[in-house]
Amino acid sequence: ETGVTQTPRHLVMGMTNKKSLKCEQHLGHNAMYWYKQSAKKPLELMFVYNFKEQTENNSVPSRFSPECPNSSHLFLHLHTLQPEDSALYLCASSQDRGSPNEQFFGPGTRLTVL
């Protein structure tokens, strides 16, 4: 397995459910990111982890809870979501937080909240 992988690829959940998205990178990177991609809108940065420490929370509602147990794994825990949270959730990684390190993206999880 190479690159950045995400599971599940598709998720449908009700507003009262609790679910988690998983991201794993096999690139030896130290920075990992969660993005939200909604139709006809630019990618929105949600969270940044650098060397397992959260360095950025872009005013994300508390119903989204990230977890980074090590530099290779990143989770996004979801609970009591709203229909407007339906979107493609992308995970990315880079060597570290510096520029111009390329961010490598996973395939995303297509989330639908009913």
Added chain:
Amino acid sequence: KNQVEQSPQSLIILEGKNCTLQCNYTVSPFSNLRWYKQDTGRGPVSLTIMTFSENTKSNGRYTATLDADTKQSSLHITASQLSDSASYICVVSAGGNNRLAFGKGNQVVVIP
């Protein structure tokens, strides 16, 4: 207002034809600009990266240009193929912390 504006929002082109996508940005201080290609159902993949001093960069049939004075970039696709159907996203990096500003993307559909 978004710091990265792309045009056209979408376009349809015939296979074998060329097309040019535009990106205007207001991000400052400028570090670098990337064009990403995002196939349907996939994550974005970097095509080119340009820093302040670079005017053009090619990757196969993709050629990107940068005018840092006017803060404009373009992506030219030569002899388009069906596999070029995708969203092309202009991404500008500001400063040294790799904070990225994303455009909404140009949706390209290549038809036979």
